[in-house]
Amino acid sequence: MIDIFKYTNYREYLKACYGFLKENNSAFSYRYFSMKCGYKSPNFLKLVIDGKRNISSQSIEKFTIFLKLNKNEAKYFSLLVEFNQAKSSAQKSQFAQEILKHSTFKRLHPLGQDYFEYYSKWYFVAVREILATKQKLDPKTISAQLTPKVSEAEVESAIETLLRLGLIKKQDNRYVQAHQLVTTGDEVSSSAVAQYHKNMLDLAAKSIDNIPRELRDISSVTVSLGEENIPRLKELIQKFRKDVLELSAQDQKKLNVYQLGIQMFPLSQCKDES
DNA sequence: AATGCCTTACGCTTAAGCGA
DNA sequence: TCGCTTAAGCGTAAGGCATT
Numbered sequence: 001m002i003d004i005f006k007y008t009n010y011r012e013y014l015k016a017c018y019g020f021l022k023e024n025n026s027a028f029s030y031r032y033f034s035m036k037c038g039y040k041s042p043n044f045l046k047l048v049i050d051g052k053r054n055i056s057s058q059s060i061e062k063f064t065i066f067l068k069l070n071k072n073e074a075k076y077f078s079l080l081v082e083f084n085q086a087k088s089s090a091q092k093s094q095f096a097q098e099i100l101k102h103s104t105f106k107r108l109h110p111l112g113q114d115y116f117e118y119y120s121k122w123y124f125v126a127v128r129e130i131l132a133t134k135q136k137l138d139p140k141t142i143s144a145q146l147t148p149k150v151s152e153a154e155v156e157s158a159i160e161t162l163l164r165l166g167l168i169k170k171q172d173n174r175y176v177q178a179h180q181l182v183t184t185g186d187e188v189s190s191s192a193v194a195q196y197h198k199n200m201l202d203l204a205a206k207s208i209d210n211i212p213r214e215l216r217d218i219s220s221v222t223v224s225l226g227e228e229n230i231p232r233l234k235e236l237i238q239k240f241r242k243d244v245l246e247l248s249a250q251d252q253k254k255l256n257v258y259q260l261g262i263q264m265f266p267l268s269q270c271k272d273e274s
Numbered sequence: 275a276a277t278g279c280c281t282t283a284c285g286c287t288t289a290a291g292c293g294a
Numbered sequence: 295t296c297g298c299t300t301a302a303g304c305g306t307a308a309g310g311c312a313t314t
Contacts (some may be wrong), residue, residue: 029303029304029305030304030305030306031303031304031305043305043306043307044280046305046306047279047280053278053279054278054279
């Protein structure tokens with residue numbers, strides 16, 4: 001049978017189960033599944049797999065019984081469903097943390113918790129970036145330099161996590177950036193990215209009051225566009241980000257760490273009816 | 275009005291049935 | 295045994311109704 005703990009998305013897990021059952025038993029079908037579980041709709045499983053239907057807590061039980069999951073697996077399955085179907089990012093993050101705490105998950109994804117922290121806390125990225133400036137740095141000085149204030153203990157903990165993730169390394173008695181690619185990781189850990197963005201937007205808002213005007217640039221434009229120009233707009237944003245990274249890469253006298261955020265979202269919602 | 279859950283309908287493939 | 299017909303079963307799409 002398929003090992004559920006290899007999955008962080010219950011729909012993908014169900015898809016794998018479907019494939020496995022189908023391969024091993026030609027009589028298995030979406031219809032058979034519905035019949036066994038007491039659904040009158042023959043394609044319910046397919047709709048769920050395709051993400052077109054969510055499942056209720058009652059259905060969770062039907063599924064786990066059909067799949068013959070033991071208590072531990074059923075609990076994990078239930079968490080995956082709740083995580084996947086969570087309405088808000090706060091809910092999502094809560095279920096993500098429960099999944100990360102699950103002992104079997106932990107064994108299979110030892111860095112899951114580390115990735116989650118890296119994604120969710122704004123200063124992890126800042127700490128890593130500050131190490132690229134040409135200064136002698138220890139947790140104490142890093143803590144003193146970061147605004148808003150981050151405690152020495154938090155910096156130390158961040159450094160330990162970054163070391164485990166291979167994002168920094170120790171060299172000549174100081175920490176330097178390691179060019180380990182940040183893999184997108186699993187869906188659960190990366191759900192924390194939403195929290196990261198919220199944190200950063202919050203810092204951006206506060207910077208209006210706390211940071212002198214000459215050290216920041218807060219600006220925006222409001223425009224109207226047709227749908228066909230949205231991909232073009234995204235390209236422009238992407239290119240701009242790339243240019244900024246290039247500028248930083250060529251800078252020989254890095255002194256401070258800056259955050260540059262770009263937001264684009266609709267202020268109106270009108271469907272194209274032409 | 276939109277969403278979510280479920281049923282009904284459609285068109286295709288496969289397998290069973292049957293006469294020659 | 296062969297070849298055709300037909301029914302059953304499949305995946306997918308659309309429809310419908312209650313709830314929000």
